[in-house]
Amino acid sequence: MAGEESEQLVKVFFELEQDEDGYPPVTCESMWATPVGNGLYRLGNIPFFASGVAYEDVVSAVRRDDGTRGFVEVVRPSGHSTLRVIVYEASEVPALRQELEALGCDTELSHIPNLMAVDVPPAVPLDSVRSLLETGTASERWEYEEACLGR
Missing domain, CATH: 3.30.70.100 (Alpha-Beta Plaits)
Structure with a gap:
């Protein structure tokens, strides 16, 4: 049921590019998010390394071959x-x-x-x-x- 799905937290994965100094120190960051329907998710964490996103932004994500959800874009900025x-x-x-x-x-x-x-x-x-x-x-x-x- 859609209502049950929206209550469950899921992980959205953000692929990161490292600079010549190796920053950020990881190539992928995951954040907890709440499904809000139609492949959209409300972020529930403050990003440590992903740029251009903020707490409570609504983002789109797609299911990847490994079953994880990969970030696509910010759909509704939260203002944070x-x-x-x-x-x-x-x-x-x-x-x-x-x-x-x-x-x-x-x-x-x-x-x-x-x-x-x-x-x-x-x-x-x-x-x-x-x-x-x-x-x-x-x-x-x-x-x-x-x-x-x-x-």
Whole structure:
């Protein structure tokens, strides 16, 4: 039944291209998603490496030969933004997470030490998040990148 299918989480796989330095450190990233019908899925994770997608985006995916679902495109952007932060000192990670969460962001920690994915919901001013992250970048406490800006 379609209703039952929409309640089950599935994985959507994103193929990644590495640059000359081997970044990202993986060639494929999977994210949990909720089927919403007609080959469309609402992302339920903050991406760590995939660019151009964000939490709660609705994406299309196709069933691949191995039975997995491969990302095709963003169909309905959620308005969320995705940022990634690599913190140089592990002891600074908890405080930075608290500061980001106080601004209204959600964060997820990677299996890679000190790597954090940041979700900036549409209601959170991106400039306030950038200001915080730029301050830490200027003082060489971390680096960050904007992987997807809400639209």
